Amino acid sequence: MSIKHPHDSFFKQIMTDRKNISDFIRNFLPENISSKINYDTLKLPDREKTTKNYKKYHMDIIVEAEIDHTPSDIIILFEHKSYKDKFTLIQILSYCVSVWENNLKKKETLKPVIPVVFYHGTGKYDLPLNFGDYFDVPEDLKKYIVNFDYELFDTSAYDEDSIQRKCHDNLLLSAFLISMKNIFSGNQGLEKIFAGLSRLENAGREIIIGYILRSVDIELEELDEIARKGGMQDMPSLAEKLEEKGEKRGLQKGMQKGFIIEAQDMVINGLEAKFGEVASDISDKIKNIDDRERLRNLLREIFKINDIEDFRELIQK
Numbered sequence: 340m341s342i343k344h345p346h347d348s349f350f351k352q353i354m355t356d357r358k359n360i361s362d363f364i365r366n367f368l369p370e371n372i373s374s375k376i377n378y379d380t381l382k383l384p385d386r387e388k389t390t391k392n393y394k395k396y397h398m399d400i401i402v403e404a405e406i407d408h409t410p411s412d413i414i415i416l417f418e419h420k421s422y423k424d425k426f427t428l429i430q431i432l433s434y435c436v437s438v439w440e441n442n443l444k445k446k447e448t449l450k451p452v453i454p455v456v457f458y459h460g461t462g463k464y465d466l467p468l469n470f471g472d473y474f475d476v477p478e479d480l481k482k483y484i485v486n487f488d489y490e491l492f493d494t495s496a497y498d499e500d501s502i503q504r505k506c507h508d509n510l511l512l513s514a515f516l517i518s519m520k521n522i523f524s525g526n527q528g529l530e531k532i533f534a535g536l537s538r539l540e541n542a543g544r545e546i547i548i549g550y551i552l553r554s555v556d557i558e559l560e561e562l563d564e565i566a567r568k569g570g571m572q573d574m575p576s577l578a579e580k581l582e583e584k585g586e587k588r589g590l591q592k593g594m595q596k597g598f599i600i601e602a603q604d605m606v607i608n609g610l611e612a613k614f615g616e617v618a619s620d621i622s623d624k625i626k627n628i629d630d631r632e633r634l635r636n637l638l639r640e641i642f643k644i645n646d647i648e649d650f651r652e653l654i655q656k
Contacts, residue, residue: 345553426612454489459519494520533569602634
């Protein structure tokens with residue numbers, strides 16, 4: 340997995356597996372969606388080809404399937420968010436338009452798109468669930484406004500027991516959801532993640548532990564102790580395991596660098612969402628900032644400014 344975007348990479352690694360995404364749709368999306376999918380026809384288009392077809396829009400996951408008992412196809416678009424992004428609905432609309440443009444290009448019937456936002460960030464998700472809520476217009480003008488809803492999956496809405504019950508025998512999907520739910524909750528959250536790994540096979544454990552190592556700024560010895568508190572007494576020392584491969588020192592340095600790169604990308608993505616394409620001199624300046632706190636502050640400022648030139652002045656300081 341890429342250390343540059345650990346949450347996004349982990350999400351795609353697990354949810355682009357056909358069984359995992361099928362089980363997720365069946366057990367966590369509303370029945371009015373899940374009951375209408377013909378799961379035998381479900382497919383995940385190749386992401387590389389999808390990106391080329393849909394221009395610059397890097398959609399997280401697209402699922403295509405037939406609507407049960409009909410010849411019609413439906414698309415479920417999954418957008419992963421590890422933080423609250425007020426421009427999510429605009430991003431989704433751009434994705435939908437790009438899908439339909441591709442349908443027209445191929446002389447296909449327009450395919451209905453159901454957007455799903457997968458959120459596991461800190462704090463309550465309090466953003467609009469309806470595109471029309473962006474607009475403050477009189478009631479008699481609302482019928483002219485572009486409008487749509489999306490389905491929100493918020494990990495905070497489920498406790499660990501309910502996740503395990505709903506995942507049934509899919510232990511990897513269960514461990515994935517519990518990990519995403521708790522990754523920002525400090526040592527207590529890590530204990531809950533490790534507690535869910537006891538029945539998981541070694542390959543699955545390595546996937547989850549790899550995600551933790553790439554997402555959390557923590558000493559390996561401390562993580563070993565937390566793992567044992569979480570019930571993983573039989574697990575070999577993480578520090579020893581990495582030392583054997585000669586990876587420990589490089590991983591720790593890489594983690595620090597990865598946190599900086601992810602923060603830089605969040606600032607650039609925020610600018611693109613609000614102002615469109617970002618000039619190269621601005622993106623270059625952002626990529627030269629290696630102070631995580633300053634990058635966090637710049638991300639907050641994006642929501643306050645109305646002109647890209649104001650941001651240009653901020654990064655000159």
